[in-house]
Every structure is written in C-alpha cells, then in structure tokens.
Amino acid sequence: MKSAEPTPQRGPTVGRGSRMRAAVLAATITELTETGYAALTVDAVAQRAGVHKTTIYRNWKTSDGLVADALAHHFATDIPIPDTGAVKDDLRALARALVATMTTSAGRALLTTALSDTARTPQLAEIKRALFEDRFRRAEPVVDRAVERGELPTDTDPGELLKALVAPIYFRLVFTGEPVDETTADRAVDVALAAAHAHALPTP
Template sequence: MDQPSRSAGTVRPGGRTARVRAAVMDATQDALVEHGFHGLTMDQVAARAGVGKTTVYRRWGSRAGLVTDLMNELATQSMPHADTGDIEGDLMANALSVLRAINDGRLGATFQAMIAAATSDEQAARALRVFYERRIGEWAGTVDLAVKRGELPQGTDGGELIRAVSAPLYYRLVVTREPVTLEDAERSVARALVAARAGAFVMRDPGAP
C-alpha cells in the first residue's frame, strides 16, 4: 500500500490558517518521533510550532486530535495508486512505496510510534486504522483493474491482496526488527501474486457453505 511522498508540514497555499496547520502538523510529527504518542503533549506541540497554546487546544482538542489530523495529512499526501497496465507491476510499485516509507528516517519512525501506541491506546489505534483504510482502499483499485483485464479471478478482494503484499514488510519492521530490503519486497509481491492467481483472495459468498 502506498505511503506518503513527503513528511507532513509542507506549507501549501491557503493563508495563515493553512500555515498554522502545517506548522502544527510538522511539530506533531517531530514530537511523535522523539517522544512517542504517550510522551507527546499539546503544550510541547504549540511551542515547537510557534503558535499559541489556545489555538492548538481550540482546534485539535487533545493529543488524539493532533495525531488523527496528522495521519489524515499523511494519507492525503500519499501518491495515487499505480496503473502500469500489469498487476505485477502495480503490486511491485505498492511494495516499493512501503519499502521507501518504512526505511525513511522520519516517516518510518512516525509509523513505528503510531503502531506502538495503537497496541495500548484506542484513539491512536483508530487514527492509524483510518490512515490504512484510506490507503488500502486507494490501492485496491489496482486489483479491480487487474480483474477487469482478466489477470486475476473474478471476486478477488483487492484490499486483502494489498494487505498481503505489505504485511510481511511491516512484520519485519515492527515484530522481528529486521532490515527491510528490496529482496523482501520482491518476495512479498511474488508470493501474494501466486496466491491471488490461485484464487486465495476471492471473496466467499456469505451464504455458501
């Protein structure tokens, strides 16, 4: 699944409100990377962003509000899904985007902090889930196109196939704490594609035995 093409906080046109939000998102990401979700505070973010505490409290309300907006921003910044005309190429593009993101010093640390927080905090888990639901939904479109081209069986669940590509990479990042390499990405795509072509991701009829 695709990951953000740049870190949050890039200033875009839109006046002072947009600049304040960009500064706060940038400060939130920095604080999250340095201190983790539970070490992040509203006052800390306001000071880093150079804005008044009242502004941060009024607009975001809580630590959860900050990280939820940050994850929304990262999802918005993500590139659209690939359309190479070939499902193997599309899935490889997805795997490479994951690889780049998790090996990026800032983005990788951001995701690790959010994943760690999600194991013990429902608000953090919700923010992370919304981010991945958006990205999985975007990349599932590549699978739908492949089904239409006849590359994959009818009824293939695009979201499940995209999860199958990225899951081994995240397992190495978060669980076994191993380096995640290009070879890992290629192997993940190859295995997921073999399974998909064999019908492993075809959605079952709820009424079927």
Template structure:
C-alpha cells in the first residue's frame, strides 16, 4: 500500500527509524490508555509523537496499522519468563505478573484497549494473536525446564499449561467482569501445578481420556 512497498516492520535498522517507531508506539499506547481504540486518531499520534501525519499515513496506513505495529514492537522486547528453579515458583510468578499488570490501572489501560480493539478490527485481532502466540511460546520454557528437572511428565502440553495459568485471570477481567487479586493468581498457579503433576496435560491424555480412573 505504501509507495515504497515496505511494511513498517522491515524498517528496523536502529537509528532514526527505530527512534521514530518507538516514539510512534509510545504515542499509540498513551492514546489507547487515554481514549481507547474508538477514540484514537492519527492526529493524536502525530501530535504526541512529533511525526507528521502524512508520514504516519504513508508508513502505517492508518490507525489499524499503527496498532498492529505497536504490538509487533511490543513483541520484540527481551522479556523472558521467570526462572525461580521450580515449576511451582515459575507458574506462580507468571500468574502474579499477569495479575499485577492488570491491577495497576495505568499499566492496564493500553493492553485493555488493545483487547477491546480486537473485537472491532480484524487486523488488531491478528496482531494480538501474533503477540500472544510469541509471548506464550517464550513462557513454554518454564514447562520444558520442569520436564528436564523431572517435575512434569514428558509430553506435557507446555502451551496449554502456560495458557491455563493466565486464563482464569483474563476470564474474570474481560468476560465475567469480576475483580482479581494475588490470591486468585496463586490459586490458578496451584491448580495448574496439581494438574501438571497428575499428568492431566500430558499430550496422549489431553485428547480426552481420564487422568485417573479412580
């Protein structure tokens, strides 16, 4: 769509382009926090990033492209999952981190707006999907290390485990609209840990056969 034909993600070699991209991302996140997705405009991003509106349209196409690139950039950080030395510690730390990030309203505003945007924009939904796919693939390390340490059965479905830890938190925040707290994060980690130990996430069984026939 752009005259150069290059997607924003390909303009990444440090320096001025990287700084511009980061400034634009910061403006998008601030705008999402302040106005939500329906209220975010290219004008706002231009004003808060110092990047000219025509440049934003040319390089990002518009609001959907700006949101997608913000998520792409968020996915390029060096975040790595906790490494406490035990599966229990790691799952608990993962759950606490998820809960904490949505308990602080300042921190929660932008991701909440992006989750909302995904209901209105297919492109936002795709970018959100890609972001979480990448993020949870990093989280799987926690389970792989546990298998190596003998804390989890071989064949444990790592992707399902790390999603199951966060799911009850997001479910209450965005579906049932109930409050969450650190105790709930701990409960989720504890439950998933018990299920892992019982072999409930081991692949052969995940297809639907009972864990224990007792």
C-alpha cells in the first residue's frame, strides 16, 4: 500500500476583509521602518502579513499604492485630537503627541518615506498633501472651540495657526536635525499663540 503524500505546509493566513487589510498595512509600515521605501517588496510584505502576494496585488494594484494606503492609514490615526477646555493645553497636547510620534524610529522612517521620491511617484506626493490636509481638518475644532471661548481672536484661521504650530517641529526634523523634544513642542505652542494674538497669521 502506497503511503499518503505529506500535506504541504502553508504559511499563516489572516483571512480576508478588514483583518487581512489591517495585517497587510501593518506589515507595510514595519517593512518601511526596517528596510526603507526603496528596498520594500511586495513579497516581503506578504510574508510578514501572512498572506499570498496575489492577495496584495488583487487589493492594491501597485506597491506605490500599497505604501500610499499604509501611510494614509497610519498618519490618520497616530495623533488623537484633545479637548481639555483650554487652547494652550490642547495645542501642547497636539504638539507633544506629534513630537512623540515623529521621534520614534518608525516615525522618522515614515517621514523619510513621505518626503522621498515624490517627483517620481505622484501618488506619494498626493498622499503627502492629503495627509497634512486631513490632519489640519481633524484639528480645526481645537481652534474653533478656542475662538468660541474667547481665547483666540475671531479672525483666527485654524489651518494657519496649526501650520505655525507644526512648522518649527518639522523644520528641525527635516532640515536642521536639531533635537526635538517636549520643550520644542511647548515653544512651538507659545510662538503660534503669540502670532495669533498679534494678528500676524494670514486671515481667511
């Protein structure tokens, strides 16, 4: 009697739908952190996520599309929007959360990815623009509530105030390489609020 052939061993599987999507996006972020954008491959993401690469190609037509989706998902959920009842505390919480996120190894790697190859990859350039727009839009209630409480001038533009808040942080992260910590965040808050109260920010 002929013995039965051994059953081929398959890698781990995460199923379909939202569970599969979450696993693939998380694996993409990890690969970006560990190997960088240039070295990322769909094969490596599939192996890490526990799915077949055909599953990835079926849901994301290109590796750039996969990276763009992973970045959008990550940056949309990494910084919660505070509501402390005081604008200075809200902005401090926002700025400190940004610093905490972007100074991790993962945050630096993802920032590098978001800023790289944008000329060659229009999809990543569009995602970068959309990410900042989404972050400012989600944070607008912080400024709107402060205006309603009388803590900020009525002509304060939420987007311009938030740009003034994050600009010193990103300038150090991207250009000068200077240390970025909670002191950096708190000073950014003071500068942004001073500009708002001096009516030095562009108005709508």
